[in-house]
Amino acid sequence: MASAVIPANQAPKLNYLNNGHSLRSWLLTTDHKRIAVLYLISVTTFFFLGGFFAMLIRLELLTPQGDLMQADTYNKVFTMHGMIMVFFFLIPVVPAVLGNFLIPIMIGAKDLAFPRINLLSWYLYIIGGILITHVMLTGGVDTGWTFYAPFSTEYTNTKIVEAGLAVFIAGFSSIFTGLNFIVTIHRMRAPGLTWDRLPLFIWSNYATSLVMVLGTPVVAITIVLVAVERLFHLGIFDPRLGGDPVLFQHLFWFYSHPAVYIMILPSMGVVSELIACFARKRIFGYKFVALSSVAIAVFGFLVWAHHMFVAGISLYAAMIFSFLSFSVGVPSAVKVFNWTATLYKGSITYATPMLYAFGFIGLFTMGGLTGLMLATIGIDVHVTDTYFVVAHFHYVMVGGVLMGYLGGMHFWWPKISGRMYPEGWAKLSALFVFVGFNLTFFPQFILGYVGMPRRYWQYPPEFQVLNVLSTAGASILAVGYLLPMIYFLWSLRYGPIASDNPWHAAGLEWKTTSPPPTFNFEETPVVTWEAYNYDEIPDKELEAPVAR
């Protein structure tokens, strides 16, 4: 194994970052690592844009009266928050940044199967992003990210068609990314890297890609139908013309529920990598964890109508979808139990990535269990469309996805940038994120059960205390998110230079240099070991990652 490690050297070696400095060398690159960096910059921009809207929402809700902005403005603000966060941050973030960077390296390939299509994906994302920004600057949209008909098709006079087009285009970005990953994982694995030796990050991105490729076209079609209905009044969703507004919800959630798994599965993959590394163990029940990703992807397609228990679907349809929703809970629970069991008899250290992994387990457990409450139809009738739902999906999508993403960013930052981040600051920010997150969203469970509906610009005064707590939490959370951006940028210049494998981690990405050369490996590696072979990796001192 030691043979695969490239010897340390003094002069800066040629790597993907210093191989060309012109703008053109970045904007026309087909190197998956550079494209990952392009994505990193763009999703981070959209994250802070979406976060800005989140802060506006929280500030408006400090008081029961609508006094910070007009009702219409507020409606546009939460719509933009949702659209940007869902379509331009949560869906692409882990696959397009970490997946793009790591998948070829983790499987010992030189690049993705279709490097040019990969670049095209990024451009589509950017075109979609520019369009949504244009919509935002020229009047916005006020339907909520869900585009419900007939409000979106007949009643609102905001920029539905343009916003739909933005989402449509960004959708193709994720279809192409999914396709690229599937082909790459099937065709380009290094010699010896069989399916049961793949890192779980690969498995989960593979499952995600299946959902992207199969689900995203449906939302694209739905958006086209909304645009057609809006422009030509065909009577697809408008009951006055013989259409059915509930049909829209079926079509929309057929994609948008699986989209939740597009978001969470890659983060679950990250968490598996982190726990294995910092417990220095193979993942307990590797096969079950790998297959649970696929099970989640498959079951995820069968539960969409659980968003519609009070929307006017039949009694029996509701019962079937309730049952199916519980069945997706089983593979999710299996993952949590296996991660916990992996800790048993490990040799655990608490570096920042591991803290995020612990945070993920905690928040995802709460998000998952409240999801079971929502799947319980008798309860869902009361809490659906209230802040209970808002809290639940933030626990899963922000608590889950973002904890996984930040954990992964800290873990692979030395590989991506060649520098170490400051551990003390990172631990502090992880604490801010965890505390801030819970303070923001836990009160919203209570708010929801006592009856505050979502998407409310003003609310009865008795809900104020809980809203103030939530806003206070959001400001702590904001600090927790700003800190990493600052110290990551700082570390680019001042961070200690990272060794090739600062965590003494398993995985092919740690056998190449930090940052990796353009074609990832000097020689194509031959894999003769299983993933997470930590017993074969010397358990060196983990303190201070050594500067070379």
Place this chain on the structure above:
Amino acid sequence: MSKFLPLWPDQASTMSGQVDALYIYLLLVAGVMTALIFVAVTVLAIKYRRVRGREAQQIEGSTILEITWSVIPFFVMLTFFIWGAVLYFKERTPPADSTEIYVVAKQWMWKFEHMEGQREINELHVPTGQNIKLIMTSQDVIHSFFVPAFRLKQDVLPGRYTTLWFKATVPGRYHLFCAEYCGTNHSGMGGEIVVMEPRDYAQWMAGGPAVPLQETGKQLFATLGCATCHRSDVQGRGPNLVGIYNKPVLLEDGRTVTADENYVRESILNPTAKIVNGFKPVMPTFQGIVSEEQLNALVAYVKSLAQPTPGSAGLQNEPAASPAQTQKTQVQ
């Protein structure tokens, strides 16, 4: 409910306690699970922290454990499912003896009409101890009728009826919210449900003159000319409507549908959608001619024809299909 920091909503319907009971069960299970995971992760993370001289012990996994922690949660979830489904079934099935109230939602108000003819906006008076069934529709976009104190919610759709039933238990004033985002003033589209003792309610009802809903419907039935084809004495160009409500109707294409509120409504707005066997699609649409309130009155009137009244009842104990078949013979 504490006005400063409410942690639990008021209980004001027969469903509130039942929903709360299930919710408490879910909270307990979720609490135990969260605590288990939290304790397990904390204890393991501390106990197996990195110590000099001790290496991690590699463990493959355990199929027995995997099966255990798949099957046990599955059965626990099954209890959630069954209890939840039973409760949902109750929530969604109005008792036969319910008093009906028609609800029309529009951007951004709630309009109510009692069978006795009283109309209200953004405020609904109901008595305790009586089953109330709301027959709801929307004039524009999707809204959702939500009363947290009742633990009940139902989307209100344009173009069709949805229903929600409850039995209020505690007099008081309770929030009514619109829970489905519906545009600019979504958060202002609220109101109050005023639950009263039956005695007070009767008094409230007695105040002010009102024409019963089916009476309004009867007048409309005459003025819109419905009665010229839908005759109650002999078979006209359209089906006789007496006694059809909630009965099966045989259609031209061979299907049988139940003549419920949505069927009656559709037949007025889109008469050619479901042609009764033996009749011709000659009826014009009343889309845009009758308002939602007038539709409700017409529906209420057609439903009232189902009550056996002396004279007509004897003629109409067969499903509506049978006179239709008579006519079909004539056509052939």
